[in-house]
Amino acid sequence: MLDQLVRRPRFLLLEGRTPIQRLIRLEQSLGCHGCPPIYVKRDDLMGVGGGGNKLRKLEFLIGEALDQGCDTFITTGARQSNHARLSAAAAARAGLSCELVLTDTVARYDEAYLRNGNVLLDDLFGATVLRRPGDVDAFAIAEERAVLLSAEGRRAYVVGSGGSSPLGCLGYAVCAEEIMAQEAELGLRFSRIIVPNGSSGTHAGLAAGLKAAGDEPSRVESFTVLAPIEKARAVTNELARRALGVIDRASTFVASDIVVTDGQLGDGYGVPTEAMLEAVRLVARSEGLLLDPVYGGKAFAGLIAAIRNGSWRSEGPVLFVMTGGLPGLFAYEPALR
Incomplete structure (x- = not known):
């Protein structure tokens, strides 16, 4: 499978594999007998742009943009989008201009959220930022920008929120191997x-x-942090099916292959929960590791809840993928304080 993937245009942004580490001090802090060992895959440890999971996707997306002769990379996201920040950084590394269509998806207007965190870094990486209300079609605006740039003799590559196209998903298909x-x-x-x-x-x-590797996709379990559970399951199923089609058209998913869990979304995307705040503090104080407040913090809160309620007792070791997002901690300073 990997040989097939690497024949696609790819702009390398990672320097080798990210490490897997065991969280022994956290296990001791949870004080749970018979619970599974907890490991983390450090996808927050990547050199470009402060690191994070989006770089795996951007290797393929930037690669295709360069292969098509594009000079501009355009993408979308919320105001504090990690994907937007890493797109700006990756575009800078690749010598591309970058435009970000960022929407006010989260109803927060404190100074830290409006000006700090990823917002600060978007500017530092030289991106042109178009700010819009939370209810607009950001992808349509991005496509309109591409048309305008084309009229100026330029060529833009457009990708939607999170870089989560079937092509972008190849980054985590490689990660599975x-x-x-x-x-x-x-x-x-x-x-x-x-x-x-x-x-x-x-x-x-x-x-x-x-x-595609003949393993069990149901080993992957996600906690929705953006959409209501039914929508999250439907979107994940469809995207996984399309990504698999890019890799191996002979394979198909069954319903039980895709496991998406709720219970940690709280009042909505980007809205802090007490469970998230506890998870961020517990991992920081037991292991010296930093979870972000929007994605990893809520998902890790789900992991902690499952261990505490005994539902994973007597299972094998558990792996949590640390997807990055450190700058978000600074944008959420009031909540964390």
Whole structure:
């Protein structure tokens, strides 16, 4: 499978594999006997733009943009979008101009949210930012910008929120093989691979990669942090199906292959919850690791809840994919304080 994927245009943004580490101090802090060992895959440890899961997707998206002769990369997201920040950084590395259509999806207007975190970094990386209300069709605006640039003799590559197109998902299909190789080296097999579910691309890519490799895609479980549960499941199923079609047209998913869980969304996307705040503080104070407040914090809160209520008791080790988003902590300073 990997040989097929690497024949696609790809702009390398990672320097080798990201490590897998066990959280022994966290396990001790939870004080749960018979609970699974907890491991993390450090996809927050990537050099470009402050790191994060979107770089895996951007390797393929930027690669295709360059292959098509584009000079501008346009994408969309919320005001504090991690994908937007990493798109700006990756575009700068690739020598492309970058335009971001950012919407006020989260009803927050404090100074930290409006000016700090990813917002600060978008500007630092040289992106042109178009700010719009939360109820507009950001992707349509991005496509309109591409048409206008074309009239000026330029060529733009447009991708939607999170970089979660079937092509972008290939980044986490490759990651699935990476995880399996690391399992073999560690001499273990993860019973669950936990990820946050926003635009669904991380889950869909991992599921497609595992399925194409003859493994069990149901090992991947995501906690929705953006959409209501039924919509999150539907979007993840469809995106995983399309991503698998890019890799291996002979394989198909069954309904039980895609596992999306609710219970951590709270009052909505980007809205802090007490469980998220506890998870961020607990991981920071037991392991010195930083979860973001929008994605990883809520998903890790789901992991903690499952361990505390005993539903994962006597299972094999659990892997949590740390998807990055550190700048978001600074944007959520009032909530964390």
